[in-house]
Amino acid sequence: MTATDVSTDHPAILAGIPQPYLVLDADLTIVAATDAYLRTTDRTREDIVGRHILEAFPENPEAAGTVEQGPLEVSLRHVLRTGEPHEMAVIQYDIPRPASEGGGFYQRFWTPVHTPVKDADGSVRYIVQNPMDVTESVRRTREADARLRVALHAADLGSWEYEPDTDIWRRSATVDAIFGFGPGEGGPVAAPFFARMHPDDLPTVLSAVQGALQSPDQTVLHFDYRIVDPATGAIRYITSRGEVLRTSTGKPRLIGVMMDVSTDRLREAALSDALKAQESLLAQKDVLLAEVNHRVKNSLQLVVSALSLQARRLTDPSTK
Numbered sequence: 001m002t003a004t005d006v007s008t009d010h011p012a013i014l015a016g017i018p019q020p021y022l023v024l025d026a027d028l029t030i031v032a033a034t035d036a037y038l039r040t041t042d043r044t045r046e047d048i049v050g051r052h053i054l055e056a057f058p059e060n061p062e063a064a065g066t067v068e069q070g071p072l073e074v075s076l077r078h079v080l081r082t083g084e085p086h087e088m089a090v091i092q093y094d095i096p097r098p099a100s101e102g103g104g105f106y107q108r109f110w111t112p113v114h115t116p117v118k119d120a121d122g123s124v125r126y127i128v129q130n131p132m133d134v135t136e137s138v139r140r141t142r143e144a145d146a147r148l149r150v151a152l153h154a155a156d157l158g159s160w161e162y163e164p165d166t167d168i169w170r171r172s173a174t175v176d177a178i179f180g181f182g183p184g185e186g187g188p189v190a191a192p193f194f195a196r197m198h199p200d201d202l203p204t205v206l207s208a209v210q211g212a213l214q215s216p217d218q219t220v221l222h223f224d225y226r227i228v229d230p231a232t233g234a235i236r237y238i239t240s241r242g243e244v245l246r247t248s249t250g251k252p253r254l255i256g257v258m259m260d261v262s263t264d265r266l267r268e269a270a271l272s273d274a275l276k277a278q279e280s281l282l283a284q285k286d287v288l289l290a291e292v293n294h295r296v297k298n299s300l301q302l303v304v305s306a307l308s309l310q311a312r313r314l315t316d317p318s319t320k
Helices: 010-016 035-041 069-082 135-140 142-154 173-178 202-213 262-313
Strands: 022-025 030-033 109-118 124-133 157-163 168-171 220-228 235-246 252-260
Touching: 010 030, 030 035, 035 124, 069 109, 069 124, 069 168, 109 135, 157 173, 168 173, 173 252, 202 220, 202 252, 220 252, 235 262
Parallel strands: none
Antiparallel strands: 022 030, 022 124, 109 124, 157 168, 157 252, 220 235, 235 252
């Protein structure tokens, strides 16, 4: 028997790989999965193979705005467009519970890695997803996360995370409110938020983001800009602080917080106007005082002159 006579059972090999892998075609339809993936997601091949990934793993309606289908799809389409692998940050993606267990969803957290498989011409034919289940790690840090959320809420701060390569923009509900969006209304990418920045400030912000791409890990960022309400034209003043983080592959990711400082800016403007008005009043007072002094001086000079004239006519020394 020669090597060419050996029939290789590729589906069996793929199924038996001990790590959780999912294979999708260029239409994001699931074509294969390892047994480990099925165990991790509590699904069967009949449940998922041949279905679009967002259909096979639907959004948990009880966690609308939290389960991150949008960023997942953005990541997959980024791989299709660029032909480069992409490592996602932690996302919540709940897993449907079997009907035998009462239905519903399991709450799960993942860090998916998407890797392209290319044809001979370089086009992406398949995407291999390796979802690392980090649910237990997230749950262990939940108390610290809750404290952070309370602190951010108390300080009226919105938290955000931005991935320049894909434009994925993850943020708290406070950020949506600051930009005038309803919860989740702005979508999974930053473009709609950039569109609401003042046109005079947007180039500066984009330049700072581009500079961050070349910056080392933990570089501190500082953005001050204005937001224009598209409905009313009202201006909001925003200050934002952030930091550069890099993934295990060296890709930059920006995280930070922002605050609406419009009230402070309006108060500062009112104080500045009051000071200017006060300075104007003081200047007017100085002019008026100088005018009074000048007139009093002239009047006294007239009195002195009149007395001098009268003194010349006097002959009595004591009176004079």
